[in-house]
Amino acid sequence: DQQVKQNSPSLSVQEGRISILNCDYTNSMFDYFLWYKKYPAEGPTFLISISSIKDKNEDGRFTVFLNKSAKHLSLHIVPSQPGDSAVYFCAASERSGNTGKLIFGQGTTLQVKP
Amino acid sequence: DSGVTQTPKHLITATGQRVTLRCSPRSGDLSVYWYQQSLDQGLQFLIQYYNGEERAKGNILERFSAQQFPDLHSELNLSSLELGDSALYFCASSVGLSSGNTIYFGEGSWLTVV
Secondary structure, eight states: OOSEEOOOSEEEEETTSOEEEEEEEOOTTEEEEEEEEEOTTSOOEEEEEEETTOSEEEETTEEEEEETTTTEEEEEESSOOGGGOEEEEEEEEESTTSOOOOEEOOOEEEEEEO | OOSOEEEOSEEEEOTTOOEEEEEEOOTTOOEEEEEEEOTTOOEEEEEEEETTEEEEEOSOOTTEEEEEOTTSOEEEEEOSOOGGGOEEEEEEEESSSSTTOOOEEOOOEEEEEO
């Protein structure tokens, strides 16, 4: 049972344009969402997060939007740069259980073309 | 550098063998998580320890076990290895247990079973 889904395995955009990465979840107990970026042969690195009490969080070129009613979040990168080319993972954690563990999506490979 | 250290970085072993992967969490982090990433797969949660005690269990096989020591470093033991166990194993750590904690990942241990 995949509780966090990233339905697009890959995305290709032109440098300077907007990249939009999408993520859907099924567990209504999730209350904290994160995006991680992963380069080959490296561990995932934290990018940006959002609490379920918000619908938007911005950090420089990165903005995460949360639509709780649709159980959907998205990551916007504007403007996209070639260095943004990586695998992006969406992750979620739930308030119950008091563990903080993250459930990850399958990842989306972003390629930004110069 | 996330501050999470994993050894070894690469490991090749034969089927039926046993290996131990080691992890040192970030300074001050009490919670340690183990994740598995197989080819074309997302990050699958295996197990979590908090201050020496098992806190949460995911899709961890019975052939696998883990522990966290008093100095907070952790080991993941994989036994009776099969070809399908070949994967990238990540250790991650966080300060506590709340869903608002960011989890920081090590660079991973590449395990190849031949």
